[in-house]
Amino acid sequence: MEENRYALQMQDITVEFPGVIANDHVSIDCKKGEVLGLLGENGAGKTTLMNVLYGLRPPTSGKIFLDGKEVQISSPYEAIENGIGMVHQHFKLVDTLSVIENVVLGIKEKKQKLDLEPAKKRLKELCEEYQLYVDPDEIVWRLPVGKQQWVEILKALYRDCKVLILDEPTAVLTPSESDHLCQAIRQIIKKGCSVIFISHKLREVMDITDRITVIRDGKMIGTIKTSDANQLILAEMMVGRPISIDRKPRSLYPQSEPVLEMHNVNAVDERGIPALRNFSLTVNSGEIVGVAGVDGNGQRELAECIAGLRKITSGSISIKGKPVTGVIADPSFLGFIPEDRQKTGLVLDFSIADNMIIKDYHEKPFAQKHMLQYKTIKKHAREMIRKYHIKTPSEDVKVRNLSGGNQQKVVIARELDPEPVLDIASHPTRGLDLGAVANVHETLLKERNRGAAVLFISAELQEIMALSDRIIVLFNGEIMGELDGESADQNVIGQMMLGQRAEVKE
Amino acid sequence: MFSIIVDWLQAALRWAAPLIVVSFGEVFAERSGVINMGIEGIMLFGALVGVAASYYLDSLLLAVLLTILVGAVLGLAVAYLTVSRRANQVVTGLMINMVSLGATDMIFAMMSETRQNRATTFPTIFPASMHDIPVIGPLFFSQPVSTWIAFILPFIAAYILYKTRWGLNVRAVGDNPKASATAGLSVIGIKYQTVILSGIFACLGGCVLSLAEVGYFSAGGMAAGRGFIVMAACVVGGWDPVRTALICLIFGAADSAQLRIQTVSSTIPYQFLQMLPYVVTIVALTIMVKHSLVPKTWGAAYDPKDV
Numbered sequence: 001m002e003e004n005r006y007a008l009q010m011q012d013i014t015v016e017f018p019g020v021i022a023n024d025h026v027s028i029d030c031k032k033g034e035v036l037g038l039l040g041e042n043g044a045g046k047t048t049l050m051n052v053l054y055g056l057r058p059p060t061s062g063k064i065f066l067d068g069k070e071v072q073i074s075s076p077y078e079a080i081e082n083g084i085g086m087v088h089q090h091f092k093l094v095d096t097l098s099v100i101e102n103v104v105l106g107i108k109e110k111k112q113k114l115d116l117e118p119a120k121k122r123l124k125e126l127c128e129e130y131q132l133y134v135d136p137d138e139i140v141w142r143l144p145v146g147k148q149q150w151v152e153i154l155k156a157l158y159r160d161c162k163v164l165i166l167d168e169p170t171a172v173l174t175p176s177e178s179d180h181l182c183q184a185i186r187q188i189i190k191k192g193c194s195v196i197f198i199s200h201k202l203r204e205v206m207d208i209t210d211r212i213t214v215i216r217d218g219k220m221i222g223t224i225k226t227s228d229a230n231q232l233i234l235a236e237m238m239v240g241r242p243i244s245i246d247r248k249p250r251s252l253y254p255q256s257e258p259v260l261e262m263h264n265v266n267a268v269d270e271r272g273i274p275a276l277r278n279f280s281l282t283v284n285s286g287e288i289v290g291v292a293g294v295d296g297n298g299q300r301e302l303a304e305c306i307a308g309l310r311k312i313t314s315g316s317i318s319i320k321g322k323p324v325t326g327v328i329a330d331p332s333f334l335g336f337i338p339e340d341r342q343k344t345g346l347v348l349d350f351s352i353a354d355n356m357i358i359k360d361y362h363e364k365p366f367a368q369k370h371m372l373q374y375k376t377i378k379k380h381a382r383e384m385i386r387k388y389h390i391k392t393p394s395e396d397v398k399v400r401n402l403s404g405g406n407q408q409k410v411v412i413a414r415e416l417d418p419e420p421v422l423d424i425a426s427h428p429t430r431g432l433d434l435g436a437v438a439n440v441h442e443t444l445l446k447e448r449n450r451g452a453a454v455l456f457i458s459a460e461l462q463e464i465m466a467l468s469d470r471i472i473v474l475f476n477g478e479i480m481g482e483l484d485g486e487s488a489d490q491n492v493i494g495q496m497m498l499g500q501r502a503e504v505k506e
Numbered sequence: 507m508f509s510i511i512v513d514w515l516q517a518a519l520r521w522a523a524p525l526i527v528v529s530f531g532e533v534f535a536e537r538s539g540v541i542n543m544g545i546e547g548i549m550l551f552g553a554l555v556g557v558a559a560s561y562y563l564d565s566l567l568l569a570v571l572l573t574i575l576v577g578a579v580l581g582l583a584v585a586y587l588t589v590s591r592r593a594n595q596v597v598t599g600l601m602i603n604m605v606s607l608g609a610t611d612m613i614f615a616m617m618s619e620t621r622q623n624r625a626t627t628f629p630t631i632f633p634a635s636m637h638d639i640p641v642i643g644p645l646f647f648s649q650p651v652s653t654w655i656a657f658i659l660p661f662i663a664a665y666i667l668y669k670t671r672w673g674l675n676v677r678a679v680g681d682n683p684k685a686s687a688t689a690g691l692s693v694i695g696i697k698y699q700t701v702i703l704s705g706i707f708a709c710l711g712g713c714v715l716s717l718a719e720v721g722y723f724s725a726g727g728m729a730a731g732r733g734f735i736v737m738a739a740c741v742v743g744g745w746d747p748v749r750t751a752l753i754c755l756i757f758g759a760a761d762s763a764q765l766r767i768q769t770v771s772s773t774i775p776y777q778f779l780q781m782l783p784y785v786v787t788i789v790a791l792t793i794m795v796k797h798s799l800v801p802k803t804w805g806a807a808y809d810p811k812d813v
Contacts, residue, residue, distance in 0.1 A: 056688070077690035092685035094678045096799065104671075105678050106689030112670045155689075 005068065007032045007194040008053075008163050013062035015048050022048040023059070026220045028213050030163065030194045035185060037209035037226070038198045039238055041433030042404060045218040046198045047089065050165050054086045055079040066163070077106070085156025086165040089198075091148050095141035099123075099134050103155050119158075126157055130184045145172040145295060153184065164188060167198045174294050175461065175494040182208050200238070200433065202231045214238055239434050247466045247486075248445060253286025259422050259453035260306065265315035267301050275301035277477045279315070285421065288444060288454040290468030290485065292461060292493050298477035299457045300339060303426045306455070307336045319422050331359050335420035335447075337411055339427040339457070341404075345411040348400040352392060353381035355399050356414050384413040389439075405436030412443055423447050423454045429463060441467055461490055475499045514759075514766050516644050522758025523656035524549070524715040526751045528736045530659045531581075531700075531707030533747050536740050537667065538700040539680040539803040540588055543599020545708035546733025547606025548580045552712025554610045557723040558617060560625035566717070573713040574706050580606075581705015582698075589697045592807035603733075611725045624721040628652045628714075652714045663747035676700055680801035683808045693808055708733065731784070738787050742794045745801060753790060760786040 008030045015023040023045045030036040040046045051057040053064065055073040064071055066082055073079050079086070093102050104119050120136045127133050132150040140148060149169060156164050166185075170178045185195055185208055199205050205212060205226075212229060214221040214237040221237050260283040269275040275298045283289045293299060304310035306317060308327040317324040319333060328334045338344040346355050357366045357377055365376045381395035390409045392402060399407055408428065416423060425444060429437040444467060448454050458464050464471055468485040473496035481502025483493065496502060528545055535542045555576050559569035584602060587593040614621075628650040630637070637648040667673040675696050678686045683693045715732070716723050735757050736750075743750030760783040768776050 054688070075690075076688045077692075080690045086688070088688065092682070092688040094682040094685050096681045096802070097674070097678060101674055101678075102689075105674060105686065106691045108690075109671065112672060114669050114671050114674055 005032060006030065006065070007034075007067060008196075009065040009068075010049070010053065011063045011065070013049060013052055013064075014060045015045075015052060015057060016060045020218075022218050023052070024218045025062075026215060026218070028196075028220075028223070030196060032194055033189045033192050034211065035189055035195045035197055035209045037205040037212035038196055038215065039200065039202075039205050039212055039234060040215035041200055041238055041435075042431055044215045044238075044433075046215055047167055048218075049215070050086065050167060050196070050198065053079065053163075053165065054084060080106070080159055080161075083160065083162035084165070085159060085161030085163070087149070087152040087156060087167060087169055089167040089171065091145075091152055093140050093148060093151060096139065098137055098139050099143070099151050100136040102140055102151060103136075103158050107159070123154060123158065126154055130154075130157065130187050131180070132184055146174065146177045149173065149177075149181070157188070161193065163194045163196065165196045165198070168200070169197070170199065170201065170204055172295060172459075174497050175490070176498060178204060202234050202238075205234070206231060216240060235434070248441075250445070250449070250469075253448070253451060255451070256284045256286050258282050259285050259320055260455065261316075261318050262306070263316050265305060265317060266313045267305050267310055268313060269301055275477050276305065276312075279477065279479065281472065281479070283422070283453040283455055285453050286448055286451045287469040288448050288456050288467055288485075290464040290471045291455065291457040291474055292464045292471055292497060293459070293474035294497050295459050297474045299426065299459075299474060301477075302474070303336070303339065303424050303455075303457060306422075306424055307334060329359065331415070331418040332420055333422070335415035335418070335423040335452075337408075337415055337423070337425040337428045339430065341407055341411050346399050346407060349398055351381075351396045351398055352385065352390070352402075352410055353378050353395040355410055356381045356384055359414065384410075384417065387417070388413040403436075405432050405439065408432060408436065408440065412440070416443065416447060419450065419452070421452060423452050424457070425454065426457045427459065428456075429458065429460070437463070461493055464493075465490065473497055510766065510770075512641055512644055514762055516648070517762035517765070518755065518759035519645070519649060519653055519657070520718060520758075521761045522751075522755040523653040523718060524711040525732055525736055525739065525754035525757060526656045526659060526711075527652075527714050528708045528711030528733065529739055529743075529750045529754055530663050530747065531704035532736055532740055533663060533743075533745055533750055534667070534676055534700040535704035536804060537680045537745050537801055538676045538697050539683065539801055539806060539808065540585075540697055540701050540704075541595045541599070541737070541805045542581070542584050542588075542701055542704040542708070543596055543733075543737065544580065544584050544602030544606070545704060545711075545736060546599075546729050546731065547603035548577060548705055548708035549712035549715065549729040549733050550606045550610040550727070551576055551580060552709035552714075553716035553728050554614055554712075554723050555709070556713030556717045557625045557721065558613075560627075560717060560721075561619065561623060564626065566626060566628065569717065570710070570713065573709045577706035577709025578702050579705075580709065581702035584705060585698045585701035588807070589694055589701065592809065595805050595807075607727055610723075614723055614725050625717065627717050627719060627721045650718050652718045656714065657751075660747045660751035667747060672696075672699075677801075680803060683803055687810065694810060697808070711736075735783070735787055738791055742787075742790045744799060756790070757783050757787060 006029045011027050012025045013023050014025055026049055038046050048057060052059045055075045055078050058074060064073060071082055073082060100116050100120050100123060103123055123136050132154060134147050134150050140151065149172065169181060173181060189195055197209055209226045211223055211225050213223040216238060262279055262281045265276055265279040267276040291299060301310055305312050308324050342348060361367060366373055378395055385392060385395060388409045390406050392406065399410060428440050444454055444456060456467060465488055471483045471485055471488050473480040473493055475497060476499065480496035528549060532542060532545055552573050555573050556569050559572045560566055584598060587598045588595050630648060631651050632647040637643045675691055679693050679696045687693050712729065739750050739753035743753045764779040764782040768779050
């Protein structure tokens with residue numbers, strides 16, 4: 001039966017890392033013209049499995065069949081030759097080169113001369129066919145992330161891929177761009193190409209896939225038809241227990257007073273381009289203000305300006321009436337959960353205990369007469385581990401060896417335990433799995449109820465809406481509008497994320 | 507006065523030629539992410555092999571071929587250490603330079619004939635009658651063939667770098683090796699190619715240094731920091747072959763200027779004059795370095811297992 005033939009089968013794939021089994025006899029298959037969803041929490045082994053398929057990671061055992069024929073894939077080049085295309089979670093584009101140069105990169109041709117004109121023509125046809133428009137001559141770093149995603153997909157299509165792997169493609173997209181992507185995927189499968197769609201977001205997996213394979217802790221849990229599934233079933237398969245991220249009831253905080261006040265703040269990014277434009281915002285004690293927006297619209301600069309890490313070009317910022325003039329070192333003043341915990345939040349090769357005191361290591365009781373007091377430091381770390389439920393054999397473990405969720409718990413313990421008056425949480429749940437996300441949400445809500453002012457930056461609309469008392473939408477460094485957390489409408493926020501201003505209320 | 511200027515410009519072109527030859531290879535190596543700091547030492551080898559082969563074998567063609575061979579072997583050594591073994595590029599370069607300095611001096615000491623006798627140097631391509639044409643005669647037609655080739659090289663390099671598939675691969679590998687690997691390129695292979703290329707051209711540059719005019723090798727570091735100047739020129743020139751060559755030319759001009767001033771004036775101590783080319787380089791580095799786009803993984807080791 002022609003239409004039932006599998007484009008791809010992976011059988012009993014096992015990948016062992018020293019001490020860890022990333023994939024334990026996982027088998028998936030994908031028919032021609034089908035979208036297979038690969039669902040699982042972070043660290044479940046989805047990406048590892050796909051790296052095996054793309055020749056980036058040799059499997060310990062297992063077989064791969066393409067079109068029913070067994071193949072050996074030991075390098076990306078062989079994967080491409082076999083018609084496999086992959087769009088990685090972290091883009092693999094050379095961003096100093098132009099779009100067309102990225103597209104033709106690595107394609108072997110007899111002719112050494114680089115003639116880009118026919119390639120451009122072909123790319124334009126592909127753009128037209130899949131409605132993914134990009135300018136072939138634009139330098140990649142100048143493109144917004146959404147467009148870079150199109151480039152990645154076009155790059156795979158240009159190589160006539162028969163199986164297209166999309167690894168968390170919507171992580172960087174706005175809701176409308178995600179819809180656009182879904183349309184493109186439908187167009188792609190019409191041509192007989194198969195798509196493997198990796199995600200941990202239930203809604204979009206339900207939207208676009210034909211069948212779903214769920215992986216948990218490196219093991220395959222099962223494959224079901226999307227028409228037979230619903231979000232609850234999938235969430236339970238994925239996490240192993242029932243879970244929900246819904247808006248939790250809350251009471252009004254009684255003594256609300258302004259904590260963070262920003263007036264007409266302007267700031268520029270590394271390239272000297274304005275990142276914040278006439279930005280004014282007040283955050284009161286006992287409230288969570290959610291900052292929604294597509295990544296790269298000034299969120300990072302906003303957090304850095306408040307923390308005193310970035311100079312503002314004009315305007316004023318004050319916390320509890322005190323103007324921010326430099327880096328805020330006082331842990332009882334500001335708790336800062338930076339957007340990249342591995343780069344700015346932690347020193348990965350330091351132990352948990354050392355990371356815990358990184359802000360006040362030079363102060364009593366951690367240091368006395370310029371000597372570190374390791375007894376006190378370790379006792380403090382053990383207390384934090386207990387209080388914040390950090391899963392680790394001891395406080396001497398290097399932070400590098402913890403899971404993402406536990407790394408974030410270390411940051412949270414250090415930043416929020418001194419009970420600061422202002423919390424900035426910048427993408428605190430990015431890359432965390434459902435269980436850990438719930439944990440972070442709980443902590444932030446606790447902070448609010450304690451009376452802290454919380455500025456909550458996230459690109460995930462769902463959690464912004466679940467957690468915020470007030471929501472502001474950031475676009476191109478400006479506030480597009482402010483909404484009430486209880487009654488906010490996802491579509492309205494989505495529109496604002498694309499730069500449409502709120503209609504002036506009557 | 508006028509003749510002094512012509513004479514100076516003629517010397518400037520001649521002095522710049524070896525630098526430009528060396529820069530041809532170094533630009534590619536650095537574009538692919540590897541700083542071949544060993545070019546200073548490899549130049550010494552080139553200068554020695556050129557003189558020795560030209561003298562003993564009495565063939566310039568064989569001298570050039572031998573130089574290429576030695577350069578390729580030394581380039582391969584640098585590539586193996588920095589690319590395959592991922593050794594620190596600065597330490598590797600220093601090691602190559604020190605070994606080369608000692609080795610060339612020692613080999614030279616064993617070949618006593620070349621001390622007294624001048625080896626055959628690169629010929630001029632235009633007939634002697636044309637050398638007397640005012641201005642352009644001495645400036646261009648009296649130049650040895652190596653100078654002419656040196657000034658064509660940057661344009662060939664620019665063509666290769668910007669207009670061929672291999673050039674695109676080199677640029678991609680230096681900026682994002684992981685992306686290049688996932689696009690199906692052999693990152694290690696390309697880095698080997700560029701580093702060997704830089705070895706070959708560093709060696710040829712050394713050969714031009716000794717065989718363009720003097721025909722002697724001189725012990726104790728004949729390259730006199732020219733390899734390092736080329737590295738600086740790459741930075742100032744923004745890793746663009748033509749602009750890098752231009753910086754090399756400026757250095758050549760400064761170098762020949764100081765030699766001329768030395769003979770004319772005795773009021774300025776000659777040590778200060780000798781500093782001139784290096785001062786020019788430092789000033790150029792500080793003023794212009796801001797504007798150049800560094801290859802993203804410049805000087806960093808690449809581990810293919812790191813996906």
